[in-house]
Amino acid sequence: MKQKFAIAWRAGISCGLVLAVAEVAFGVALFFLRPAMNEFISGGYIDFSTLFPLGISWAAFLFLLLAVYFACGMITAKWLAPTPVPSMEIAVVGAVAGAIAEVVRSLVSVVINFALSLASPLVSVSPSDALFVALENAGLRLVCGLPAFILLAAVVAGVSAYLFSIIFFRETTTQ
Numbered sequence: 001m002k003q004k005f006a007i008a009w010r011a012g013i014s015c016g017l018v019l020a021v022a023e024v025a026f027g028v029a030l031f032f033l034r035p036a037m038n039e040f041i042s043g044g045y046i047d048f049s050t051l052f053p054l055g056i057s058w059a060a061f062l063f064l065l066l067a068v069y070f071a072c073g074m075i076t077a078k079w080l081a082p083t084p085v086p087s088m089e090i091a092v093v094g095a096v097a098g099a100i101a102e103v104v105r106s107l108v109s110v111v112i113n114f115a116l117s118l119a120s121p122l123v124s125v126s127p128s129d130a131l132f133v134a135l136e137n138a139g140l141r142l143v144c145g146l147p148a149f150i151l152l153a154a155v156v157a158g159v160s161a162y163l164f165s166i167i168f169f170r171e172t173t174t175q
Contacts, residue, residue: 003083004080004083004085005096008076009097009100012096012099012100012104013100013101015069015071015072015097015098015101016100016101016104016105019105019108020107022064022068023105023108024112027113027116030057031116031120033053033054033057034120036051036053036054037051069102069156069160070160071160072097072101072153072160073091073097073098073157073158073162073164074160075097076090076093076097076161077161077164077165077168078164080161080165087162087166088162090161090162090165091158091165092158094157094158094161095154095155095157095158095161097157097161098153098158098160099154099157101153102146102149102150102152102154103146106141106145106149109141109145110142113138114135114138117130117133117134118130118131
């Protein structure tokens with residue numbers, strides 16, 4: 001039992017660090033794409049071509065998140081393969097590993113989101129309200145974003161671990 005969750009922690013922290021680095025890179029990309037968002041908001045006309053790079057960046061980042069969650073489940077199943085663990089338990093441990101990875105990423109994400117909102121507020125935010133808006137964004141990220149992404153990570157990593165253990169490893173029964 002202790003070994004299973006040690007593997008979950010190791011896989012979760014490993015994948016979480018990869019996601020944290022990706023989150024920092026995504027934050028830098030958003031910082032440079034922020035003027036396009038400001039131009040769209042203050043432009044008075046609807047030109048979605050200014051938001052195309054931003055949409056591509058979000059879609060690519062979401063794909064990267066899902067791929068790393070999937071890989072986290074696969075890594076967990078691979079590391080648990082030598083142990084006599086049934087596939088359902090591997091799925092649970094994979095879900096725990098995915099949730100741990102997402103917690104690591106979300107903690108970095110809250111800091112990046114706060115810094116981005118404070119350093120480069122949108123046009124509609126007055127300079128005197130920038131700190132309040134940054135705190136509000138960080139709070140919303142913690143209260144709404146963290147649980148939603150933890151659930152997404154747990155489901156994707158758990159399903160991945162389960163499928164990977166069934167496809168590539170033999171099914172074992174509990175003793």
